[in-house]
Structures are given as C-alpha cells and as structure tokens.
Amino acid sequence: MPITYTNCGLALSGGGARGIAHIGVIKAMEELGIEASHVSGTSMGAVIGSFYAVGLSTGAMVDFFRKINLFSYKNYARKMPGFINPLVFEKFLRPCFEKDDFSSLKRKLYIATTNLLTGKGEILTDGQLIKAIMASASFPGIFAPVELNNQLYADGGITNNYPVGVLKPHCDFIIGSYVSPLKTISKKELKSTMSVINRVFHVLMYNLEEPYFNDADIFIMPEGLSNVQLFNLKQVDAIMEAGYTAASAAIKNYSRQKME
Numbered sequence: 001m002p003i004t005y006t007n008c009g010l011a012l013s014g015g016g017a018r019g020i021a022h023i024g025v026i027k028a029m030e031e032l033g034i035e036a037s038h039v040s041g042t043s044m045g046a047v048i049g050s051f052y053a054v055g056l057s058t059g060a061m062v063d064f065f066r067k068i069n070l071f072s073y074k075n076y077a078r079k080m081p082g083f084i085n086p087l088v089f090e091k092f093l094r095p096c097f098e099k100d101d102f103s104s105l106k107r108k109l110y111i112a113t114t115n116l117l118t119g120k121g122e123i124l125t126d127g128q129l130i131k132a133i134m135a136s137a138s139f140p141g142i143f144a145p146v147e148l149n150n151q152l153y154a155d156g157g158i159t160n161n162y163p164v165g166v167l168k169p170h171c172d173f174i175i176g177s178y179v180s181p182l183k184t185i186s187k188k189e190l191k192s193t194m195s196v197i198n199r200v201f202h203v204l205m206y207n208l209e210e211p212y213f214n215d216a217d218i219f220i221m222p223e224g225l226s227n228v229q230l231f232n233l234k235q236v237d238a239i240m241e242a243g244y245t246a247a248s249a250a251i252k253n254y255s256r257q258k259m260e
Contacts, residue, residue, distance in 0.1 A: 009171030010036035010052070011164040011216060012045030013209075014157035015179035016139070016230035017239065019044025020065055021222045024243025025177045027058040032251050038170050040110040040123075040163040042156035045177075046136035050129065053109040054097055058240075065236050068092060086134040086143040093130050102126045108170070111136045112156030112163040116145055121159030123166050124148075142231070162209040164216055175251075176216030177243065182206040183226040218254050222246035 010029075012022045022045060029036070041049030051061050068089070098104055102125060111124045113135045124132040128148060135146035135153035145152040156163070164176050182202065190196050213219050222242040228235060 007038060007171045007173070008034065008036045009038040009040070009164075009167035009174040010049070011162060011167055011174060011176040012039070012041040012049045013162040013176075013178045013180060014043030014045050014137075014155065015161075015225070016044060016228075017232050017235070018179040018225045018228045018230075019048060020062075020233075020236055020239040021179045021225060021243030021246075022048040022177050023058050023061045024222070024240040024245070025175070025220055025247040026052055026061075027240070028244050028247035028251060029175065030058070032248070032255075034175070034251065036107060036175070038108045038110070038167055040112065040166050041136070042112040042161050042163055043137045043139070044179075045163075046111045046133050046156065050105070050109060050111070050133050051096060053105040053107040055106045056096060060096075062236055062240060064092070064096070065233055068233060084143050086138045086146055087131075089134060090130055093133060097129060100128055100130050102129050102132075104129070110163060110166045112160040112166075113153045114156055114158040114160075116152045116154050118151075121156065122153075123160075123163065139230075157205065161205050162212060164212050168215060174216045175218045175220065175247075176213065177220045177222075177247070178209070178213065179222060179225055179243070180206065181221055181223075181226055218250050220247050220250045 039049040039053050048061060094100065102109060111132045113122050113124055113132065115122050131146055131148045135148055136156040138144065138146050138154045140154050140158065145154045161180065162178055164174060167174050190199060223246065224242050228239060
C-alpha cells in the first residue's frame with residue numbers, strides 16, 4: 001500500500017558523486033506511490049532536490065549527470081579562490097528550470113548553505129534558485145565560493161550535511177537519504193597528508209550528523225558507496241541503482257511493519 005501523508009518530507013544529504021544515489025531513492029518512491037511535498041538538500045542533495053522540486057523525471061536527472069564534465073579546462077576559475085568556477089554550470093542548470101526562482105517550483109525546497117562571512121549555516125528558500133544551488137554545492141578548495149545577496153556562500157555540508165531538521169516543523173512524515181557512510185579503513189589508506197585531512201573531515205561530519213538519522217521515519221543509507229570517489233561521475237547507473245535498491249527495501253520494510 002502507498003504511504004500517504006498530507007505533508008511528506010524528503011531530506012537529501014551531500015556526498016559528491018555519491019549523491020546520485022538520491023535519484024534512485026526518488027525512483028523507488030515514485031514506483032511505490034510516495035510523493036514528497038517538502039524537500040531539503042545539501043550540496044549534491046540540493047542539486048537533485050531542486051530537480052525533484054521542479055518536477056524533472058529521474059531519467060532526465062540521470063542524463064544531466066552523464067553529460068557533465070566537471071574538470072574540463074573550460075570550467076577552471078580565473079582570479080577566484082578555487083580551482084573551478086561554479087557559475088559555469090549555470091548553462092547546464094538553467095534549461096532545467098522554467099524560471100530562476102524558488103517560486104517556480106512544484107514542491108517546497110530548502111537548500112542548505114554555509115555563509116563564509118558570518119560562519120553560520122543558512123537555509124535558502126526563496127529568491128534566485130540557480131545561484132543557491134551552486135552555493136550549496138561549492139565544495140571548499142575545489143569550487144570558488146558563490147556570491148549571493150552580497151554574501152559569500154560555500155558548500156552546505158560544512159555546517160549541515162543532512163538538513164532533516166528544517167523539515168520537522170512542516171512534515172508529518174520524513175524520508176531521509178544519506179550517502180556519506182563511514183567505514184573502517186586500513187592504515188595503508190592514510191599514507192598522504194590529504195588522505196588524513198579528508199578522513200578527519202569525514203569522521204567529524206559523520207559523527208555530527210549521526211544523532212539526527214532517527215529524525216526520519218524512513219532512513220536510507222545505500223551500501224557500496226564508500227569507494228565512490230567524491231567527483232567521479234563515471235558510475236552514474238551503478239550509484240543510482242544502489243540508492244534504488246536501498247530505498248525500495250527500506251520503504252517496503254516500513255510498510256510491512258506498519259501492517260503487522
């Protein structure tokens with residue numbers, strides 16, 4: 001039986017390329033008759049959440065990521081604090097939206113960002129949409145910060161990588177999709193300075209977010225994503241399938257328990 005609630009929320013974490021698993025989660029929801037009225041997202045979760053909020057099909061979402069080459073020399077930042085200028089992706093995002101404004105969306109969307117000037121996390125819900133998406137996805141050190149409303153914003157994952165809390169006052173049922181699992185690693189995987197820094201950042205982020213996993217009625221953390229490199233978009237189908245498989249199982253298990 002479909003899970004029906006007046007206000008259903010969908011929280012989508014950040015996680016780079018692993019976030020493509022969120023598409024599989026949405027596909028499973030649609031096949032099982034679940035529609036979210038409110039969506040929150042961080043970084044890649046903000047990108048896919050915006051696609052869902054505007055009504056893009058899961059097939060169109062997958063095609064979007066198949067066509068993007070993140071590290072093309074054409075995307076390199078010039079005279080900016082980052083390797084890649086995030087605003088070059090506006091040309092890819094703009095055709096996905098009839099209007100560059102939150103008001104044009106079919107579902108309520110909450111985008112988590114980090115304001116670098118105040119040092120605080122912010123949830124954007126109105127105004128310019130595309131810049132808000134790119135701000136949330138501007139991974140520090142790789143993408144230059146995004147200027148919006150005279151403020152500088154960077155990746156929402158710095159302060160809120162799993163924005164489930166913003167949905168709680170508005171939704172009576174929440175599905176959470178988290179794509180940055182923490183696995184035990186070997187000593188040989190920590191041989192470089194960068195590998196240690198990345199590990200520390202990941203451990204810190206995961207432990208800050210874990211207490212909020214239970215805030216979702218259905219929590220989904222797909223298996224097999226730990227080895228997916230942060231910016232590797234060459235495994236789109238496999239990553240999506242991991243999300244689909246995990247979401248289908250979690251939703252069916254929840255429905256089964258409710259019927260018992």
